[in-house]
Amino acid sequence: MPTIAVDKEDLFNLLGKKYTNDEFDQLCFQFGIEVDEDTTEEVKGTDERPQLKIEIAANRYDMLCIEGIAQALNEYLGNVQPPTFKYSPAKPQTSLTIKQSTIPIRPYACAAILRNIKFTQRSYDSFIALQDKLHTNLCRNRTLVAMGTHDLDTLKPPFTYEALPPSEIKFAPLNQTKVMDANEIMEFYENDKNLGRYLHIIKDSPVYPVILDSERTVASMPPIINSNHSKITLETRNVFLDITATDKTKAEIVVNQLVAMFSQYCDEPFTVEPVQIISEHNEQTRICPNLKPRVLSAEASYINSCLALKLSREEMCKLLKKMALAAVPSKTDDNLIDVTIPITRPDVLHQCDIMEDVGIAYGFDNLVKTLPRTAATVGQPLPINKVGDIFRNASAQSGWSEVMPLTLCSHDENFANLKNPDDSLAVKLANPKTVEYQVVRTTLIPGILKTIKENKNHALPIKVFETGDIVYKDDSERGASNQRNWCAAYAGKTSGFELVQGLLGKIMQTFRTPWLAEPKNGEKGYWIEQDDSRKMFFPGRGARVLYRAKKGEKEQEVGYIGVLHPEVVTKFDLTFAVSVVEINAEVFL
Amino acid sequence: MIASGSWAKASFKPYNFNSEGVLPPSGALHPLNKVREEFRQIFFSMGFTEMPTNQYVESGFWNFDTLFVPQQHPARDLQDTFFLKDPAVAKPPKDKEYWENTKAVHEGGAFGSIGYRYPWRGEESLRTVLRTHTTAVSAYMLKKLAADPKPTRLFSIDKVFRNEAVDATHLAEFHQVEGVIADYDVTLGDLIGFMEQFFEKMGVHGCRFKPTYNPYTEPSMEIFAWHQGLGKWVEIGNSGMFRPEMLEPMGLPKNMRVLGWGLSLERPTMIKYGVSNIRELLGHKVNLDFIESNPAARLDEDIF
Numbered sequence: 001m002p003t004i005a006v007d008k009e010d011l012f013n014l015l016g017k018k019y020t021n022d023e024f025d026q027l028c029f030q031f032g033i034e035v036d037e038d039t040t041e042e043v044k045g046t047d048e049r050p051q052l053k054i055e056i057a058a059n060r061y062d063m064l065c066i067e068g069i070a071q072a073l074n075e076y077l078g079n080v081q082p083p084t085f086k087y088s089p090a091k092p093q094t095s096l097t098i099k100q101s102t103i104p105i106r107p108y109a110c111a112a113i114l115r116n117i118k119f120t121q122r123s124y125d126s127f128i129a130l131q132d133k134l135h136t137n138l139c140r141n142r143t144l145v146a147m148g149t150h151d152l153d154t155l156k157p158p159f160t161y162e163a164l165p166p167s168e169i170k171f172a173p174l175n176q177t178k179v180m181d182a183n184e185i186m187e188f189y190e191n192d193k194n195l196g197r198y199l200h201i202i203k204d205s206p207v208y209p210v211i212l213d214s215e216r217t218v219a220s221m222p223p224i225i226n227s228n229h230s231k232i233t234l235e236t237r238n239v240f241l242d243i244t245a246t247d248k249t250k251a252e253i254v255v256n257q258l259v260a261m262f263s264q265y266c267d268e269p270f271t272v273e274p275v276q277i278i279s280e281h282n283e284q285t286r287i288c289p290n291l292k293p294r295v296l297s298a299e300a301s302y303i304n305s306c307l308a309l310k311l312s313r314e315e316m317c318k319l320l321k322k323m324a325l326a327a328v329p330s331k332t333d334d335n336l337i338d339v340t341i342p343i344t345r346p347d348v349l350h351q352c353d354i355m356e357d358v359g360i361a362y363g364f365d366n367l368v369k370t371l372p373r374t375a376a377t378v379g380q381p382l383p384i385n386k387v388g389d390i391f392r393n394a395s396a397q398s399g400w401s402e403v404m405p406l407t408l409c410s411h412d413e414n415f416a417n418l419k420n421p422d423d424s425l426a427v428k429l430a431n432p433k434t435v436e437y438q439v440v441r442t443t444l445i446p447g448i449l450k451t452i453k454e455n456k457n458h459a460l461p462i463k464v465f466e467t468g469d470i471v472y473k474d475d476s477e478r479g480a481s482n483q484r485n486w487c488a489a490y491a492g493k494t495s496g497f498e499l500v501q502g503l504l505g506k507i508m509q510t511f512r513t514p515w516l517a518e519p520k521n522g523e524k525g526y527w528i529e530q531d532d533s534r535k536m537f538f539p540g541r542g543a544r545v546l547y548r549a550k551k552g553e554k555e556q557e558v559g560y561i562g563v564l565h566p567e568v569v570t571k572f573d574l575t576f577a578v579s580v581v582e583i584n585a586e587v588f589l
Numbered sequence: 590m591i592a593s594g595s596w597a598k599a600s601f602k603p604y605n606f607n608s609e610g611v612l613p614p615s616g617a618l619h620p621l622n623k624v625r626e627e628f629r630q631i632f633f634s635m636g637f638t639e640m641p642t643n644q645y646v647e648s649g650f651w652n653f654d655t656l657f658v659p660q661q662h663p664a665r666d667l668q669d670t671f672f673l674k675d676p677a678v679a680k681p682p683k684d685k686e687y688w689e690n691t692k693a694v695h696e697g698g699a700f701g702s703i704g705y706r707y708p709w710r711g712e713e714s715l716r717t718v719l720r721t722h723t724t725a726v727s728a729y730m731l732k733k734l735a736a737d738p739k740p741t742r743l744f745s746i747d748k749v750f751r752n753e754a755v756d757a758t759h760l761a762e763f764h765q766v767e768g769v770i771a772d773y774d775v776t777l778g779d780l781i782g783f784m785e786q787f788f789e790k791m792g793v794h795g796c797r798f799k800p801t802y803n804p805y806t807e808p809s810m811e812i813f814a815w816h817q818g819l820g821k822w823v824e825i826g827n828s829g830m831f832r833p834e835m836l837e838p839m840g841l842p843k844n845m846r847v848l849g850w851g852l853s854l855e856r857p858t859m860i861k862y863g864v865s866n867i868r869e870l871l872g873h874k875v876n877l878d879f880i881e882s883n884p885a886a887r888l889d890e891d892i893f
Contacts, residue, residue, distance in 0.1 A: 001802070032800030057802035140661055247661065249706040296703075306830065306846070308776035347802075350702040352833055356800070356808035359777055364798045364810060369782035372772050372848070374740035379632060382639035396616035401880050404619050405873040407645065407748060407762055427646055429719070430674040431667045433752060437761055440645060440719070450873035458877045463616070469748075471645055477683075479676030479717055480646040 001055045002137055003036050005129075006066040007122060008050040014070035016079060024052075031076055032057060032360060033069070061138055061253060062324075062344035065130040067123075067261045071344075076322045076361070082342060085260060085291045088115070088271035092287055094157035096211075096242070098279035101163040105202060106209045106222065109161045110243040110255040110288045113152060113273035117265050119234050127262055134254055142198050145245040145254050146223030148211065150230035152238035155213040161244065163207035171218035171227040182208050182221060189224065198223055211242045248284070255289045256343040291343055293326075297336045298351035306355050308368055313337050319361035325354065384484050387588045388467045391486045394510040395465040398503055400488055403464045405447025407471075408437040413446040417571040419535035425472045427480050440471040440480075444487035445536070445580055449572040452491050460576065461492030463499075467585060485559075487582035495563045495577040497541070501528070504545065504561060504581050511588050513547065524551050528561055537562035545583055559583030620879070621764070621870055623886035624858045625746050628766055631790045631888070632744040637768060640726050642747035647725045648679030650714040654691050655728040656805040657834045659705040660713045664721065664804075671752045671761075673717040681715060687732065690838035700837040719750035723767045724805070724849070728835070731847060734771060735840035743769040746854055757866045764854035764871075771847045777808055780828060780848045784812055787850075788825070791857070791888040797822065806849060807832050816860070826852035861886070 012018050019027065021038065028035055037053040056063040063069050074080040096111045119127065131147055139145040166182035173185055180188060186203060189195040201223050202208050211219040220226040222244040232239060241258055245251035259272045277288045300313045311319070313329035316337055320327040324345060330336035341348045348354065359367070381389075392402060408429070415422045420443075427440040441447065444466050452462050465488035473480045488503050490496035505515055508526050516525035528543040536542070542562030548555040561581040569578050590596040618626075629639070653665055664670065681688050690699065692711070697704030720726075723745045730743055749765045770783065781798055788796050798810040806829025813822040828850035836847060855867055862883070868874045 029797070029799050032802075034799070057800075059802050059804075137663075140663065140666075144661055247707055250661075294703075305774055305844070306777060308778040349704065350700075350807075350833060352807045352830075359808050360800045364777070364781065364800060364808075367778045367781060369785060370776065370778045371782045371786065372740075372770055372775050372779045374772050377636040377740060377742045378638070379634070379636045379742070380638050381629070381633070382641055382643070384641075384643055385639060392618060392622070396618050399614055399616040401617045401877060402619040402622060403873070403875065403877075403880065404621055404871055406760070406871075408750070424675075427673055428675040430672040430677070431752065432671065433754065433761075437671070447873055451875070451877075454874050455877045462877065464877070469643055469645065473676055477680045478644065478646045478648055478651075479679050482643040482645055484643065 001058050002064060002133060003053050003055045004064060004066070004069065004133065005051045005053050006069060008038070008040065008052045010122065011052060011066055011070060014066070015073060015077070027073065027077075028054070030360070030363060030365070031073065033063070057347075058137065059347040061134065061257050061346065062260065064133040064137070064257070065126050065261055067126065067264065068257075068344070072324060075324050078322065082324050082326065083260075083264070083270045085263065085270050085272060085343065087274045087291065088268055089273065092274045092276040094159070095276035095278055096159040096161055096288075098277065098281075098284065099160060099162035100281040101207060102161060102209055103282070105163050105205045105207060106244050106246055107282060108245040108248040108251050108284065109211075109277065109279075110245075110251050111159070111275040111277065112241045112255055112259050112289045113275060114239040114241070114259065114263055114266055115271070115273045116237055116267035117239055117262070118267070119236070119265065121234060123262075123265055124234050130258070130261060134257065138250055138253060142223035143201055144247040145243060145250045147254055147258065148220035148222060148226045148242045149232050150219050150226065150240040150242070151232045151236040152240040153236075154230045155217060155219055155240060156215050157240075158214055159219070159240075159242075160212050161209070161242075162212065163205075163209050165206065166208050169208055169210050169218060169221060171221070171229065173221075173225045174228050174231055176228055185221070185225070195224060209244055211244070252290065253346045256291075256346070259289055259291075260342075260344045289343075293340045293342050296339050296341055296348065296351065296354065297330060297333075298339055298354040299335050300337055301335050302351060303355045303358050306352075307359050307362065308370060309362065311358070311362075316358050319358050320354065322361040323357035325357060327354075383589055384586060387585055388484055388486075390510060390588075391467045391507060391585055392465075394507055395467075395486075395488060395503065398506050400463045400465045400503065403448065403451045403466050404468070405444075405451050405466065407441055407469065408432075409439060409441050409446050410435050411438045413450070414439050414441055414443065418443070418445060418568055419565060427471050427473060442470050442472060444468055444470065444485050444582055445489075446572075448487055448489045448580070449569075449574065449578070452489065452576075452578070453573050456574070461490055461496055462576075463490055464488070484585040485582055486585045487580060489578055489580045491574065491576040491578045493577065495541075495579050497563050497579045500561060500579040500581050504583075516548075519546065519548070519555070522548070522552050524548055526558075531560065534560055534562070536565055536568050538565050545581070547587055549587065556587065558587050615881070617881045617883065620862060620883040620886065621854065621858055623883070624861070624888065625764065625854055627791070627886050627888040628746055628854070629744075631787065632768065634790075635742070635787070637742040637744040640723070640730055640743050640745040642723050642726045642745040644726060645719055645748065645750070646673065646676070647718055647720040648714065649716045649718060650679070650682065650688075650691070651728055652718050652720050652722070652725040654695065654709075654714045655732070655835065655839075656724060657694065657832050658804045659695060659707065660709060661707065662804065667752070669752055670721050671719040671750050673719070676717055679715050679717050681711070684732070687838060687840070694834045694838050700833055702834045704834070721751055722749050722851070723747055723765045724851070727767060727769050727849065731769070731771065731831075731836065731841065732839045738771070738841055738845050740772040741770075743771075755868075757868075760867050760871060762871075763867070765851055766854050767849070767851040769847060769849045771841075771845060773842075773846075774844050775830075775846045775848055777830060780810070780830065780850075783848070784826070784828060784850060788812070788814065792890065793825065796825075801827070803827065803829055805832055805835050806830055812850070825857065826850055857888075858886075861888075
């Protein structure tokens with residue numbers, strides 16, 4: 001969830017009340033935002049102004065700046081009416097022509113003009129901060145949408161949006177004096193902490209997007225940087241907004257939020273000068289921004305049913321007003337309310353969003369607390385968890401301690417360190433941040449050995465076990481499935497093999513599986529057989545565990561037991577002898 | 590001595606009762622699993638069936654798309670989610686209509702929603718991930734429920750994976766506790782009432798409910814409880830009613846509504862045992878002495 005830093009005094013002035021901390025916390029809680037931090041104490045004795053850092057819902061793009069937070073809270077408190085946004089002048093005076101060349105790189109663009117605006121230092125800072133917040137959140141670090149703001153008086157409309165080879169784009173980027181071509185600009189910002197992370201969006205494209213005025217002066221090279229030429233300052237009175245995008249829905253949301261939040265600083269508040277967008281090749285020709293609210297109808301019966309309320313449609317409409325939604329009972333259907341959704345609320349997608357807003361305005365605390373009527377359901381455990389618990393309890397009762405190492409490990413831990421070849425059955429991660437997490441384990445042994453390593457100072461012997469999931473690739477829908485395994489290890493001055501063998505016997509006894517001295521007679525049971533194929537065991541000290549589920553059935557190999565090879569033990573930085581047993585728990589399902 | 594009666598004349602050294610005695614050699618269950626068992630018993634006592642969460646690998650489809658998480662959502666970023674190199678691609682679900690419904694509800698104009706209005710890509714949906722929440726399994730179970738929609742209570746406590754930088758409170762894997770109630774005409778008041786009952790079973794009284802945002806629930810509520818030790822309200826869980834955009838594409842009837850909530854297993858456990866670093870509770874760095882000397886995990890006993 002985004003956190004927005006706002007000037008505390010300014011916010012309380014906008015709300016028309018000096019709130020105590022408790023009062024303001026309470027207000028935020030009910031509305032669904034949260035004060036993360038109050039810097040009042042921190043800035044005491046400095047000339048910094050106290051700030052509130054407010055966490056807002058991730059889909060409320062209209063609350064990413066102080067202007068929007070104050071507006072939403074003021075409407076919630078009934079202090080103000082929602083603004084009506086309108087065009088001034090009514091018809092576009094200029095245009096932005098989108099060229100077909102932008103199709104392969106960044107095909108959509110919007111524009112708008114804020115005419116006769118007056119910034120103060122703090123509203124100017126807020127304007128810049130809002131763009132930052134939008135860029136990181138909704139715009140996914142400028143990949144989906146990027147915005148640029150320009151001093152319109154430095155440019156000669158109409159504008160074009162096109163894509164050109166980098167060598168043909170020449171301008172001095174923001175806060176630089178030297179004119180460079182786009183190749184040089186990309187090089188210039190390569191190691192820039194802020195801008196460097198956006199270069200990849202266009203870097204490998206043969207053409208870069210660019211916004212030009214009628215004299216081919218560069219206004220911006222989205223999504224990287226604006227030109228210094230059209231830079232806005234505190235004194236700028238006419239702002240040209242350019243928005244370019246790969247996602248046209250989000251581009252519209254962005255331009256709407258910018259004009260909704262900052263048109264209030266225009267001489268005639270809440271007016272926006274529209275721009276004619278000409279984009280014939282992809283049928284996107286239109287007037288921008290589209291300030292027309294949408295209408296979504298919601299069923300009163302649905303809202304009342306979800307919230308267990310008996311509100312009249314009029315009462316619902318009154319509540320919705322607190323949430324910036326203008327609603328009226330439908331004239332044609334006595335179960336519907338027609339809700340007008342302003343451009344500030346693109347988060348409203350379905351009548352469930354309207355239902356939630358009725359709930360918030362009514363107050364979650366005021367809802368009647370009830371219990372679901374149908375309570376007569378029967379609880380039961382997942383069968384494999386029940387089997388797992390039998391393993392766990394039997395092992396603990398036998399004097400072994402349960403450990404819970406991680407499921408992810410390095411490739412070496414799962415294979416090379418155990419002298420296992422990579423059998424291509426393990427799930428491999430594409431984007432781990434560290435080598436600690438390269439594969440999903442296909443054996444519980446590495447985690448157990450790492451746990452013993454971290455507990456080297458524990459009294460010997462160390463007797464530990466885990467019942468946990470490993471994962472193998474397969475042909476299922478997801479391409480891989482879990483398998484529940486049980487593994488135990490004994491680490492001490494001697495190998496303790498017979499103790500591990502005895503624990504296996506105890507487990508088998510718990511699952512009504514006798515040890516078979518004469519496996520060939522076909523009885524139900526288990527036995528172990530020397531097996532030198534697993535190189536993790538000391539030669540001659542490894543065995544397979546064989547299991548026959550029913551009399552007369554063919555036996556299956558369910559795991560292995562043995563004394564680990566000294567080279568394996570040392571790979572895990574251990575100097576003890578270690579014996580292990582690991583079996584597939586699912587045979588007991 | 591007893592047989593000969595010589596004890597009567599013998600003199601004995603006095604015992605030192607001011608001592609602990611010899612503790613028996615013993616095994617132990619892991620503290621985190623003991624808390625997990627407490628939660629399981631709470632769920633069983635309330636009629637919940639355990640979900641088959643033994644499936645760490647998911648497709649983007651089940652982990653995100655079915656939950657109405659758009660394909661450009663930050664949660665689907667490489668920074669947050671483990672994507673897989675092998676197997677890199679999953680198969681689409683068997684139910685082709687569900688696949689098409691999901692696409693339609695994202696792209697817009699389906700089931701009463703305007704959708705997110707972006708071109709939904711099947712390839713993105715079939716990228717494999719390590720599940721980021723057990724809600725992927727809840728979605729799978731709810732889809733199954735659509736074949737015979739009847740009131741149902743489901744829960745799970747299992748591992749989830751996040752591609753996060755590891756620190757004192759974050760590990761790349763941790764456990765999620767999740768509950769789901771599907772019922773006809775169930776209400777938000779039911780969710781609040783049920784949450785109070787659920788948390789009272791673990792000794793948490795007087796919860797507060799704050800509106801919040803989750804992509805797949807609406808309304809959504811964070812659950813807060815007063816923490817005496819910290820002297821403040823702390824978030825103990827997240828909850829909500831699943832969005833119609835998630836349920837109706839599955840074929841669930843419109844008035845079959847679903848309540849869901851979740852919390853991490855580690856967080857309440859850390860609070861209960863006073864553990865400040867998650868690596869001291871989960872993973873190979875946990876101290877065996879801590880495991881072996883850990884008392885019973887009674888959730889109803891002063892967790893907060």
